[in-house]
Amino acid sequence: xxxxxxxxxxxxxxxxxxxxxxxxxxxxxxxxxxxxxxxxxxxxxxxxxxxxxxxxxxxxxxxxxxxxxxxxxxxxxxxxxxxxxxxxxxxxxxxxxxxxxxxxxxxxxxxxxxxxxxxxxxxxxxxxxxxxxxxxxxxxxxxxxxxxxxxxxxxxxxxxxxxxxxxxxxxxxxxxxxxxxxxxxxxxxxxxxxxxxxxxxxxxxxxxxxxxxxxxxxxxxxxxxxxxxxxxxxxxxxxxxxxxxxxxxxxxxxxxxxxxxxxxxxxxxxxxxxxxxxxxxxxxxxxxxxxxxxxxxxxxxxxxxxxxxxxxxxxxxxxxxxxxxxxxxxxxxxxxxxxxxxxxxxxxxxxxxxxxxxxxxxxxxxxxxxxxxxxxxxxxxxxxxxxxxxxxxx
Numbered sequence: 001x002x003x004x005x006x007x008x009x010x011x012x013x014x015x016x017x018x019x020x021x022x023x024x025x026x027x028x029x030x031x032x033x034x035x036x037x038x039x040x041x042x043x044x045x046x047x048x049x050x051x052x053x054x055x056x057x058x059x060x061x062x063x064x065x066x067x068x069x070x071x072x073x074x075x076x077x078x079x080x081x082x083x084x085x086x087x088x089x090x091x092x093x094x095x096x097x098x099x100x101x102x103x104x105x106x107x108x109x110x111x112x113x114x115x116x117x118x119x120x121x122x123x124x125x126x127x128x129x130x131x132x133x134x135x136x137x138x139x140x141x142x143x144x145x146x147x148x149x150x151x152x153x154x155x156x157x158x159x160x161x162x163x164x165x166x167x168x169x170x171x172x173x174x175x176x177x178x179x180x181x182x183x184x185x186x187x188x189x190x191x192x193x194x195x196x197x198x199x200x201x202x203x204x205x206x207x208x209x210x211x212x213x214x215x216x217x218x219x220x221x222x223x224x225x226x227x228x229x230x231x232x233x234x235x236x237x238x239x240x241x242x243x244x245x246x247x248x249x250x251x252x253x254x255x256x257x258x259x260x261x262x263x264x265x266x267x268x269x270x271x272x273x274x275x276x277x278x279x280x281x282x283x284x285x286x287x288x289x290x291x292x293x294x295x296x297x298x299x300x301x302x303x304x305x306x307x308x309x310x311x312x313x314x315x316x317x318x319x320x321x322x323x324x325x326x327x328x329x330x331x332x333x334x335x336x337x338x339x340x341x342x343x344x345x346x347x348x349x350x351x352x353x354x355x356x357x358x359x360x361x362x363x364x365x366x367x368x369x370x371x372x373x374x375x376x377x378x379x380x381x382x383x384x385x386x387x388x389x390x391x392x393x394x
Contacts, residue, residue, distance in 0.1 A: 087371070100117055255377070262337060360372030
């Protein structure tokens with residue numbers, strides 16, 4: 001019975017027409033191009049091109065070029081957030097594409113592989129926020145609960161009494177508090193800050209949803225997007241363009257996967273050491289270490305400083321032991337783990353990597369630092385295979 005129902009559902013509705021889809025024109029062979037040149041095109045044959053030296057052509061193309069440049073600048077300045085989301089989604093799609101292709105090689109359909117890959121990524125992000133938010137709420141609640149005690153102890157301390165007797169600090173604080181409470185602009189500023197924080201959180205959640213949806217679309221349409229992009233190149237150069245593009249996308253994907261593995265191992269080691277030493281908030285700090293490990297070169301050092309500062313709450317001995325263990329692991333990772341994991345990814349000289357990370361971080365923040373090394377690797381590959389080869393021929 002179920003087979004009959006399924007067969008009925010697969011049958012088209014009587015009178016229904018297939019939806020019109022926009023598709024690229026088929027790629028023509030040499031004979032087909034000859035037929036087009038003979039006038040077989042249903043829209044007619046193109047006429048002769050205007051000479052590139054014609055004054056009208058030069059003036060029009062120059063004006064159009066300036067106009068297009070200004071238009072792109074206007075669009076870029078007014079859609080910077082959207083472009084940032086698109087770049088993030090494309091970077092995630094390129095990073096997950098090797099996983100999807102591996103699942104395809106294991107007889108998993110591409111749609112199922114895409115859903116599985118993006119689902120695991122979304123679960124990891126949700127797990128991070130599920131760990132982060134309760135910890136923040138707990139800490140803020142603890143601070144609010146302990147604040148009156150801290151204030152009372154400070155006001156009763158000998159240090160504050162000395163200051164109050166010499167400078168009248170208590171009366172000055174009371175006066176400033178009265179002015180602040182009675183000032184409508186100050187109270188409005190607090191309300192505006194709360195509203196602004198809420199808007200930032202809402203925009204962040206909306207951006208995360210947009211990036212997730214775009215990542216799904218990019219992953220699903222990545223083969224078609226590549227095919228369309230290759231058709232924009234002249235037919236005689238398409239094999240070379242395709243080879244270079246595939247090498248770039250492969251390098252970016254392998255870099256993202258490799259960096260994710262390195263970050264996971266880094267966070268796992270930090271979590272084990274923090275658990276042994278009894279460092280508080282070890283789960284949250286492990287997530288922070290994993291995120292900072294995605295930033296090349298400096299991420300591990302920043303993560304070490306953050307955890308060491310937290311470890312100081314248990315004493316300087318705990319902080320020193322953690323610092324020795326973690327910096328020893330960073331050396332082991334640099335010489336043994338990363339070379340083996342990243343051997344199929346990008347290869348960028350150290351000086352270029354440092355400059356790329358600094359420039360990317362200055363332009364796009366954390367995202368710029370993340371994509372700096374793959375971008376530098378792609379640029380170096382193009383310079384090596386295109387510009388230098390062209391210069392060697394002259």
